[in-house]
Amino acid sequence: MPATDRDVFQQPAPTFSLHELAAIAHERFGIEGHPLHVAALESERDQNARITGETGTFVLKVANAAEDHGVLDLQLAMLQHLARTAPHLPVPRVLSPLDGSSSARVVSAQGQHHVRVVSHLEGDTIAGLARTPELECDLGRRIGQLVDGLRGFGHPAAHRTGFLWHLDEAANVLAWLDDVVDADDRAVLSLAFARHAQRVLPVFDRLPAQVLHNDANDHNVLAIGDRVSGIIDFGDATFGRRVNELAVALAYALLDVPDVVATAMRVIGGYAEVTPLEADELRVLFDLVAVRLAMSVVISSHRTREFPHNEYLTISQAPALRLLRRLTAMRPEFLHFVARDAAGHSAVPQHDAIVDWLRSPACRPVSPLPFDLRRAGRIVISLADGAPGMHVANDPVAYWEWLHQEMVAADAVMAIGRYDEDRSCYAGDQFTTDSPETRSVHLGIDLFVDADTPLHAMLPGTVVTVVDNDMPFDYGPTVIMRHEAGDAGPFHVLYGHLSRRTLITVRPGQQVAAGEVVAYVGDHTVNGGWAPHVHVQLITDLMADPERGPDGNFEGAGEPGRMSVWRQIAPDADLLLRLGPETWTNAEAPDELMPRRRADLGPSLRTSYRNQLTITRGVGPWLVDHTGRHHLDCVNNVCHVGHAHPHVVQALARQAALLNTNTRYLHRTILDYAERLAATFPDPLRVVYFVNSGSEANELALRMARTVTGRHDVVAVDWGYHGNTNDLVEISAYKFNRAGGAGRRSHVQLAELPDPYRGRIRSSDHHAGVAYAASVGEAIGRAVEHDSRGPAAFIAESISGCGGQVVFPDGYLRGAHEHARAAGALCIADEVQVGFGRVGSSMWAFELQGVVPDIVTLGKPMGNGHPLAAVVTTPDIAATFANGMEFFSTFGGNPVSCAVGMAVLDVIEQDELMARASQTGSWLLEQFGELQRRHEMIGDVRGVGMYLGIDMVADRDTREPATAAANEVTERLRARGVLVSTDGPADNVLKIKPPIVFGRAEAEILVAELDAVLSRPGVRSG
């Protein structure tokens, strides 16, 4: 047993009279006073007194006769050191004896005593104070300063051996454990010592060490209000692990506080503001707190046995045991993470690396449910009080019925529980929380589906536990899987509220491939009486007991005040589920936006679909709605290279951050872009005019043709659409001949739509092309009749879009152009819809017809959604057009638009998107042909590259258009997450013209969904 401590303890404290103490103060230390006020102070082994004289108040300390001189010198040296290194730290200042020695000596019957005088510090010991959070922080800060101030300090006496209260030698007192009478108490104490052995000793040698005060207990710290005003009693100073200083302070600061974790976080946070804590120190901090408490209980029990009458010994035993019980009831790793979080480290060391991996392309999770979660029809339900459905929430059957109705109405196959306010829920499970707060913040994501739905492993992994959590509440089986996050190491996925069938589905230790069934969703009896759902949670660290291993259960909700720690233990399950951020907000539901839109935007703007879509985001060929559901975009030929293509976005952002002006200044980009664009055209199409929309391009093309020819009339193809301006509506039969249109104006002549399926000649061969071209000749004839000068232009889309995805018969445009040119008209090719490689085999669709137009107009895909359009023509036409009137478009050809246009060309080239359009398009045509063989309603399948149409008929023989049915097909596809639209004179042609990044995988979805829709009854009657 440590000899020194026992000797000092056995030697009673000195017993000088107050009068004698006053005399010592005056004579030996020169403290003046008439008289000096002397008051005794409590001490376990020394005699201390407060002396108030003329120059202030001091503490006079008469040491125990058995006290080692070296230890006393150590204390004086420490205080002197701190006066230099931490001048603002409130520790006593040393008053030197008058004789210049380091300490005075006095003699009593007990022997010789060293006497020191130090300044008296104001304040009350914090033991008796109601502590505020600010004071707890300040305590930490002061302990940090104390440690920091002692960093460079050394003293031989600091290396004393056999010091009983030395936390570095905690195990020394273990021999006295049997002196603790109560068996339950002994069990808790043993646990603290065992954890010390398991968790502290392995890293002990790595912990930084220095001289410490070593006893910042609540009787040795003084405070005034919210601030620490003194740290006193350096009697236990010793060399030891640096972290002990904080551990000792915490062991006392946490006694009987309402929230151990919150107080600890404040003290640790304050400390770390001044003195950073190393990872190893944080790992063992709470174990040291616990073992310090255990030491104190064991030592006092031992002394109680030796000195049964000394009450001081047992003073702190009961609160120490209470705190020890609270600490040991929490998972040691949880406390480790708490300490890290408080000290400004990421709570879970591996959290960031795991999350990085989960976000990286290396992580490719499959859906845990038997359908693609991204695409699945879903409703997001609020689980807050008062939310729809909550009126029957306590009746599982009624709730499930309500939920089912909602799901059917929304064509949803799953519901996602949205817990309002950071996904909060009420959790009342079996975990002790030692918090005044309920664990009410949900840590996972709940997916509501039918009971017994199989659940699949999202990644390859190993089953860790399969446990039936039926006590004390029935939460049903829980499966915990372990997965490897590359170099970041393992993480876990928990599936909760499972059916008992799960218990015979997998076993612990089993290796599982991604997609393998690992569980089944349980019903309301295993989830606290809710609709059937699975709770999916990510866990970075199971915080398992090192000896017992994972117990198969885990907290599914956390305390609001501890979320900074819980979020690192249980990161967002959406990292794997990938439901999307939209799922967790509720701001953009169509119900919210439609009334505003009606009021704000005017009724001529239409929305697609009966159930309108709010689209919040686009990724490649996908459009993401306000619930996070991904819809396959099969109609957007504007976002040509894919929605939000990073290369295009970056080009835009880069140039926007640099400069955006107009064409009145020189800028290289517009020239680079014009040259690159022109190079994709056959000669002599060389000159480019930049504008902002297809309409503006066609307007300019008309103006050009009229200026160059000196004529006005136009010949256009029936059912064409060329833009929204007055002039263009007048040449667009699709507009002027339909609802609200004013009919054909006399300066416009229409050539018939050369439709090989529905037109006069039902063939695509050259003969049909020539025959249809004759209709252009006739229209020119009519134009000459109207105005003897003849028409200024013949304009045609290179493939008719609004006409119903009509690919012209061979030789049509060649013939048409011959007629036009013979009459002195210019030939305009409108490539606004079909240009930029969509047709696959060539950049421009007019090339399919072997012609070279005089003017070509471009738009939609040109800027991938950025308003960018152009007119391309020959140098001769350009020269004649320059008749003195300036052409200027404010936005046309600005540097940002040109940078975007360049980026679009980059992507088309680099990703070989034309080849992809050819391949995917051919495969789709084949598959549509296959569907046509099986579904009577498909009258015709047509198109080139990724510009396709499916003509829906009520009767194949009569080719009667099935308008309502086609419309119903688009609605049903929309419900299944596939977006197509209809067009054509009878609005019965399904129009398919996706971004051309659309590949085989997407094409397969389209075909499968179309097949499913056409196979189900009711389309015809729709």
Ligand SMILES: Cc1ncc(COP(=O)(O)O)c(C=O)c1O
């Ligand atoms: C063939 C064709 N030309 C011109 C336009 C007009 O383009 P914008 O809407 O950009 O003015 C369109 C638009 O749909 C179009 O399809």
